[in-house]
Amino acid sequence: xxxxxxxxxxxxxxxxxxxxxxxxxxxxxxxxxxxxxxxxxxxxxxxxxxxxxxxxxxxxxxxxxxxxxxxxxxxxxxxxxxxxxxxxxxxxxxxxxxxxxxxxxxxxxxxxxxxxxxxxxxxxxxxxxxxxxxxxxxxxxxxxxxxxxxxxxxxxxxxxxxxxxxxxxxxxxxxxxxxxxxxxxxxxxxxxxxxxxxxxxxxxxxxxxxxxxx
Numbered sequence: 001x002x003x004x005x006x007x008x009x010x011x012x013x014x015x016x017x018x019x020x021x022x023x024x025x026x027x028x029x030x031x032x033x034x035x036x037x038x039x040x041x042x043x044x045x046x047x048x049x050x051x052x053x054x055x056x057x058x059x060x061x062x063x064x065x066x067x068x069x070x071x072x073x074x075x076x077x078x079x080x081x082x083x084x085x086x087x088x089x090x091x092x093x094x095x096x097x098x099x100x101x102x103x104x105x106x107x108x109x110x111x112x113x114x115x116x117x118x119x120x121x122x123x124x125x126x127x128x129x130x131x132x133x134x135x136x137x138x139x140x141x142x143x144x145x146x147x148x149x150x151x152x153x154x155x156x157x158x159x160x161x162x163x164x165x166x167x168x169x170x171x172x173x174x175x176x177x178x179x180x181x182x183x184x185x186x187x188x189x190x191x192x193x194x195x196x197x198x199x200x201x202x203x204x205x206x207x208x209x210x211x212x213x214x
Contacts, residue, residue: 002026002057004037004044007203008163010067010106011054012195016156017074019191021081029202033210067106068098071153083152090148097147097154104133105161113168127170138176145182151189159186163196 003018003025005011009032018025029038035051037044048055048065056064056073064070072094075084085094109130112118141147147154162183165171173180186192 001059002028004028004030004047004053004055004057005199006030006032006053007199007206008196009053010157010160012163012199013067013153013157013160014054014056014070014074015195015199016160016191017071017081017083017153019195020083020151020156021074021078023074023078023081031206031209067157068095068102071098071157075153082150083156085148085152093148094152094154098157100133101154101157101161104130105137105158109133110161110164110168113170114164123170131171134171134176134179138178141178141182145185155186156192159183159192 001023003011003014005015005027006029015027028040030036030044030051030053031038032053035044036042044055045051047057047063050065052065054065054067054070056070058064058073064073072084075081085091109126112126113123146152147158162173162179165173173183187196
């Protein structure tokens with residue numbers, strides 16, 4: 001399968017899931033500004049017209065988009081990895097957390113804060129609403145190792161999003177000790193440590209490339 005990704009973007013969660021599963025994949029880097037696939041110079045928008053990562057092309061040649069959908073596909077494709085859940089309420093809880101991370105944290109909180117063109121007033125408004133989501137998460141994680149009763153693709157997604165606090169100074173993790181402890185604990189997990197280290201190197205190269213082109 002082919003995973004189209006951008007370094008340290010939300011697509012990092014799928015890389016973590018694939019590493020956790022010990023699965024083989026082709027990793028195709030998409031420049032977030034130009035939408036050029038760095039591996040071959042092709043236009044990523046020919047694969048996904050929205051130009052958004054992650055995008056996954058399966059072994060059957062089918063193209064799948066949207067982070068939550070891709071994560072669930074990978075989890076179900078490699079059941080031996082144990083990063084999914086069974087049916088019923090367990091699966092609904094997995095959906096719950098993927099939705100919470102995707103809407104309340106990813107799009108609702110971090111995307112506006114990371115938007116360099118967003119006015120300060122909007123960011124202040126977003127912080128006023130969004131920090132309660134971190135309060136809720138901190139309370140939930142008290143005494144818990146993972147979001148569910150085992151490591152799942154929801155944890156891969158959450159770690160990816162919390163990692164963005166490095167670029168959002170208004171969010172200081174020390175204010176949420178349970179979230180901070182969870183993040184630090186999972187960052188040491190082999191699949192996560194490997195994925196973050198590899199993509200950080202690619203991210204640095206991306207910044208250098210953009211600086212040279214400016």
